[in-house]
Amino acid sequence: MNYRGMWAIYSFEMARAFRTVGQSVASPVISTVLYFIVFGSAIGSRISDVGGVQYGAFIIPGLIMLTILGQSISNASFGIYFPRFTGTIYEILSAPLSFIEITIGYVGAAATKSFIIGLIVLITANFFVTFEIMHPFWMMFFLVMTCVTFNMLGFIIGIWADGFEKLQLIPLLIITPLTFLGGSFYSINMLPDFWQKVSLLNPVVYLVSGFRWSFYENSDVSITTSVTMILVFLFICLGIITWIFKTGFRLKN
Amino acid sequence: MTHAISVHNLEKIYDNGFQALDDVSLEVRRGEIMALLGPNGAGKTTLISTICGIVTASAGHIDVFDYDIIKDYRKARSCIGLVPQELTTDAFETVWKTVCFSRILFGKKPDPDYIESLLKSLSLWEKKDSQIRMLSGGMKRRVMIAKALSHQPDILFLDEPTAGVDVELRKSMWQLVRELRETGVTIILTTHYLEEAEEMADRIGVINNGKLILVEEKKTLMKKLGKKELVLDLHSPLNDIPADLSEFNLHLVQDGHQLVFTYDPAKQDNGVVRLLDCLKDNSIKCKDFNTRQSTLEEIFVQLIGDA
Numbered sequence A: 001m002n003y004r005g006m007w008a009i010y011s012f013e014m015a016r017a018f019r020t021v022g023q024s025v026a027s028p029v030i031s032t033v034l035y036f037i038v039f040g041s042a043i044g045s046r047i048s049d050v051g052g053v054q055y056g057a058f059i060i061p062g063l064i065m066l067t068i069l070g071q072s073i074s075n076a077s078f079g080i081y082f083p084r085f086t087g088t089i090y091e092i093l094s095a096p097l098s099f100i101e102i103t104i105g106y107v108g109a110a111a112t113k114s115f116i117i118g119l120i121v122l123i124t125a126n127f128f129v130t131f132e133i134m135h136p137f138w139m140m141f142f143l144v145m146t147c148v149t150f151n152m153l154g155f156i157i158g159i160w161a162d163g164f165e166k167l168q169l170i171p172l173l174i175i176t177p178l179t180f181l182g183g184s185f186y187s188i189n190m191l192p193d194f195w196q197k198v199s200l201l202n203p204v205v206y207l208v209s210g211f212r213w214s215f216y217e218n219s220d221v222s223i224t225t226s227v228t229m230i231l232v233f234l235f236i237c238l239g240i241i242t243w244i245f246k247t248g249f250r251l252k253n
Numbered sequence B: 001m002t003h004a005i006s007v008h009n010l011e012k013i014y015d016n017g018f019q020a021l022d023d024v025s026l027e028v029r030r031g032e033i034m035a036l037l038g039p040n041g042a043g044k045t046t047l048i049s050t051i052c053g054i055v056t057a058s059a060g061h062i063d064v065f066d067y068d069i070i071k072d073y074r075k076a077r078s079c080i081g082l083v084p085q086e087l088t089t090d091a092f093e094t095v096w097k098t099v100c101f102s103r104i105l106f107g108k109k110p111d112p113d114y115i116e117s118l119l120k121s122l123s124l125w126e127k128k129d130s131q132i133r134m135l136s137g138g139m140k141r142r143v144m145i146a147k148a149l150s151h152q153p154d155i156l157f158l159d160e161p162t163a164g165v166d167v168e169l170r171k172s173m174w175q176l177v178r179e180l181r182e183t184g185v186t187i188i189l190t191t192h193y194l195e196e197a198e199e200m201a202d203r204i205g206v207i208n209n210g211k212l213i214l215v216e217e218k219k220t221l222m223k224k225l226g227k228k229e230l231v232l233d234l235h236s237p238l239n240d241i242p243a244d245l246s247e248f249n250l251h252l253v254q255d256g257h258q259l260v261f262t263y264d265p266a267k268q269d270n271g272v273v274r275l276l277d278c279l280k281d282n283s284i285k286c287k288d289f290n291t292r293q294s295t296l297e298e299i300f301v302q303l304i305g306d307a
């Protein structure tokens, strides 16, 4: 293993984030505050408890997921798209690094950022509502797995995209709807039967549900299903990345 | 003795079906400077990129110091430093950071002393804390050279190192390349300029349309190809070349207003002086004259014609 090489990519990517640290921290904080004002206080005060959890507290896990998913996709896709765009990728490709090492460098850094942002949202939420985390281990498990998996997805998008429009398109057209319809602000049990079934096709439902379970033991699908599903996504992403590096898809000619 | 690089029957067909390399075989000796000459689109960059692992070969195989570039890619790539044709740098990084980054990327221990001496030798030390976007084009090119040398490679690829570089910097770059060769580094450079190849290289390879037309010692090649022309503007036009001048390689152009003498400048007795004497004896007067070196294009035409 070329540990130094991996570290070089990782720390380069982290330094890039720290150059704009204000922005990186401010945007999730501001959006969290806005969600709490709108959903937590204004609307939430008129909504009864969901499954015994006060609405303001109920939305915290979903809110964290919402933020992390968006940030992961945009961070990781930009992180690999930009060197492709400027051409500096030549150096990475000609270095003695395996594709696993390159992926660990980029995805690791992007996932670290997402993880930190997740914690920032959690801390911000703490100022608005009181909540407890019943299963801290599982909470961390879901947080880390989500960061890793969705940053891989972002990495894939960043390799697939051949223009800045496409880089924006996927998050806008796919990720945003999926996260909003993924039960971040409601329990899918509130939906009519038919839409509950449709929701089960949405991978985000399993993440939010599992994550919420780790807070309140309150979930839409069983915890086992959630864990299985996230592992399935992880392996799908790994498979696609392996294929990309094997074939050189859009990285090598 | 193993070669620094051996390329065997390399083919490259790009996804769009374009064949950029056609059965290229090439051996680069240890410690030599090899210049790859060829017109735009000949396949020089494709060849270099394939050796460095940026482009995947369609057929054939490549060894770098006996390491297969696919199977033993770590060892092969560790030996190579690449300065690509395009100036691609991380605009917001500082010179120091970007050069240190390259070294670690290649798996080497940080070595601030070495990086310091490297930057000094490239006259970049004063700029070490500047962001790359604030440097001039020539300085950026030197930063890319520093990045390529940061991990102390045994082989250095310079893809058109002197494109868009002023005369002075070009000279200092040639100097740098010679110094590197002294330390045992094998250097492969591409260029459009015959002059540059002539100045620098031990051997010259000529590529055209994806084919390696020839690889030759520089001295042999220059002798073969480095023809010069003396163009004489005549006072009054000639219809035919006088019989007295038949021993010279002459022809008339511009309706007999110009007489062109093709000769080999490398020869001791190249005939220029004798020709001028003969012209005088035959009372042929000249208004003006100039000489020109055969251009690379003409050499290619000649080579392709011969092939």
Ligand SMILES: Nc1ncnc2c1ncn2[C@@H]1O[C@H](COP(=O)(O)OP(=O)(O)OP(=O)(O)O)[C@@H](O)[C@H]1O
Residues within 6 Å of the ligand: A253, B014, B015, B016, B018, B019, B020, B038, B039, B040, B041, B042, B043, B044, B045, B046, B047, B085
């Ligand atoms: N990614 C690609 N897809 C398709 N064709 C390509 C690609 N890259 C290069 N080519 C083609 O391959 C041929 C060789 O290109 P290459 O860059 O190797 O030439 P070169 O000898 O380096 O030229 P120059 O002197 O202009 O740098 C050109 O015709 C080019 O158009």
Ligand SMILES: [Mg+2]
Residues within 6 Å of the ligand: B044, B045, B046, B085, B159
């Ligand atoms: Mg080129």
